[in-house]
Structure formats: C-alpha cells, structure tokens
Amino acid sequence: MASPVLQLEGVSAGYDGATVIRDVELTVDPGEIVALLGANGAGKTTTLRVASRILRPISGTVRFEGEDVGRLAPHLLAQRGVAHVPEGRGVFFGLTVAEHFRLGYRGERLDLDHALSYFPALEALRDRRAGLLSGGEQQMLALARALARRPRLLLVDELSLGLAPVIVERLLPTVRRVAEETGAGVVLVEQHVQLALEIAHRGYVMSHGELVVERPVEELRRDRGLLIASYLGEGSAEPALQGVPGTGGRGG
DSSP: OOOOSEEEEEEEEEETTEEEEEEEEEEEOTTOEEEEEOOTTSSHHHHHHHHTTSSOOSEEEEEETTEEOTTSOHHHHHHHTEEEEOTTOOOOTTSBHHHHTTOOSTTOOOOHHHHHHHOGGGGGGTTSBGGGSOHHHHHHHHHHHHHTTOOSEEEEEOTTTTOOHHHHHHHHHHHHHHHHHHOOEEEEEOSOHHHHHHHOSEEEEEETTEEEEEEEHHHHHHOHHHHHHHHTTOSSHHHHGGGOTTTTSOOO
C-alpha cells in the first residue's frame, strides 16, 4: 500500500511566538480529497502553510510521501510535487495568462498543455493580463498554474473566496477530476461546506487551532448536527447554525 502523500504528526505552529495550531494529526492518501473545514481564524490556512513548508512548525513532523521534509526549503518541496494555491489566488495582475506559465523555479518546465486540458477556457485568454480577468478566470489561472507542475499534492486555500456559488460549482468538480485522473492528494480549505463535501472523500473540522472531528464525508453529510456543532466547537447544533456558511446561517 502506498504511503500517504501528506502526513502531519503532532504539528504545532504559529506566528511571532503565538501558537495558532496545536498537535495537528492529518493524513492525505494519493487520489484522496480531504476537506479542511472550520470557522474563520480556526487555523486552516496556517495548516496549509505548514504542509507546503512556507511556515516552519514549532513542533511535530511533516512528511511528504513518507519522507520527513522538515528541513526542506519550500521551493525544493514544490519541485518534488507540492503545489499550493493560496488564499487570494496569488496571480500577477501585470502578467498575461501565458506569461504565468513561463514563471518557474530554475530548471522547471510548466506543462501548459496539461493545465489547459482541465481549463480549456484559458486558451482564448492567453494574451490577456491577469488583472483584466474576472474573479472566476483568475481562480482558473491559479489552479491551472498549480496543475502545470503535475503535483502529487495539491493544497487549495479558499477556492470560493469572492466568487459566486455558480462559479464555484464549476471549479470544484475539476479538483475532483484532477485527483481521480492524476492520483494527486488534495487538501481543500473551503467555507462553502456543502459544496466541499460533495467532492471530498474525508473531512476534518478545525476549531481554535485543533482538529476536533475527522469523518468520511458520508457521515458528515448524514450527521448535520455533528458537523454544525463541531464547526464552531459548540456543544449543541442549534445555536451554532447561524455561523456556518453553506448551511443556511450567516457566515463568520
């Protein structure tokens, strides 16, 4: 059996001496999509930054395909097959779509044709500057640039940020297709809970920097009360309902 593509073992991390996540235990298998859910400020983005080595953990171990990569620089980990799509998309407004695929680490060649096979709409936009693209087109570009690296681990932070739900509903199935066709493991941080659970295999819920629930998505869908209560770390589901995006309440 293949090693998990990502393992976080007892990971704690934070900023300027303040701990944000504590004792995180998380695994992602090849071809598996893991949804990382939780309220704003729960520590989801910090977890992704640790996984891609942008942020060094205070303690614990980060393994990529079974290997401890705690001493590996972020760009070297990226070259091995970790692609991180950050919150806010991370595109360069002054560059054209085509120019984004010429930006690579030394000696790295991005596979534009592979990326366009998932996002063919970008073909007609090759000469357009990213700053002139719609929000949905910018997100397609960010995902396509990550896929051009043919990653074995894809980290996606808030794909839906600033986008209409109908656009998100078009993008998320592409993430599922990538996992199925390439065998890449995916960690998806997403505020639209129900949409995330439609494409994920397992879900973790993070609250106040700790993972409080880990379940197959079928169980999370069935036990709505558990998901809602855990989402905000509440003891009962009813008062928490108002704070969970994608469940009919008001997002926080």
